[in-house]
Amino acid sequence: MLIEVGFKGNRKDFFLWEDETPPALNAAVIVDADRGEDLGFVYALGEHAEKRNAGVPHGYGAAGTTKKARRLATDEDVQRAKELREQDEDARRRAMERVKANELVMKLSDAEWQWDRKKLTLYFTAEKRVDFRTLVRELASMFRTRIELKQIGVRDEAKRLDGIGRCGRQYCSASWLPELRPVNLGVAKDQHLSLNPSQISGACGRLMCCLRYEHEFYVQSRKRFPKEGKLVRTKRGEEKVLANDIFRERVTLRGEDGEIRVIGLADLRAEADEIGAPLPAVSAPSQPVATEPEDEVIADDEDDGDDVDAAEDVAEGVEAAADAQTTDDESSRERRPHRRRGRRGGRRNRPGGRGPRDGASPDGGQGPTGAN
Secondary structure, three states: OEEEEEOHHHOEEEEEEOOOOOOOOOOEEEEEEOOEEEEEEEEEEOHHHHHHHHHOOOOOHHHOOOOEEEEEOOHHHHHHHHHHHHHHHHHHHHHHHHHHHOOOOOEEEEEEEOOOOOEEEEEEEOOOOOOOHHHHHHHHHHHOOEEEEEEOOHHHHHHHHOOEOOOOOEOHHHHOOOOOOOOOHHHHHHOOOOOOHHHHEOOOOOEOHHHHOOHHHHHHHHOOOOOOOOEEEEOOEEEEEEEEEOOOOEEEEEEOOOOEEEEEHHHHHHHHHHOOOOOOOOOOOOOOOOOOOOOOEOOOOOOOOOOOOHHHHHHHOOOHHHHOOOOHHHHHHOOOOOOOOOOOOOOOOEOOEOOHHHOOOOOOOOOOOOOO
């Protein structure tokens, strides 16, 4: 039987249960770990675990897993695990002192002792590459055990540390969200949300994961409306589309005389068809590029894919919202001509001019002395 076991920091893994009697949900079990044993709690089993194994990022898919759950944990085992959890924060603080002593630019987010104390895992975030070889040797000498430094992204950090979001509920990443998918600023633009980073960013400092939940609804709904900013022909002549209300099925128009009116989408289509000028087909709003989720790595690099920091996007200019609405034809017409970088007025030893050091003028003609 396949079971899914949860550990500290919302970390989960799959194991094989060979006993005929399946364990109960939330039961403490001893499982195989890196060169030892670890203690976790049953999160899913049976068909539910099989389904999750095929759909979650930490699953093994059709290949399956070879790791085994050895036995149910005793009360003494659970008590020992609780004592270790109390020592995690002390280990993180002691390790952070060594980080500062080595002047490393990295943030230790969390520490986790393995149940048998044969390994101590330290999770950290960093913006650049970090050479922590000296740090690992010092920590191994300090704690007398194997040390593993694991770099994670800021979203994974929020998932491990957990907390309450601005909605008043537990972080989605720490409670039910199966994978951490990148979110870019285009999602907020399609929903006409504020581009203020303080309003659309989560506790991790990145755009909130919940921006993706209703994005598909907005994309599909806007396909039925004329594009904002375009001119449409109605009984009153040409009118410009100012705004679309996808929830009330209404369109705001402004006529040539400056008069603004609000009309239902169905009435607008009927009015346009009546005068023989049906509304043109509208392309769907730009969708964010699908990329791989941020994974935990044991390297010095951190790659957040297309995940966009809202503060950086706004700092670079909110004009990106207008740029996203330009067509491919307009982009091609506005393409800047290629400009060759180098010496002006021709190259040396070639017809058409000599360099300024040879007495030639910048435009390739005769220099001030009149020499050719």
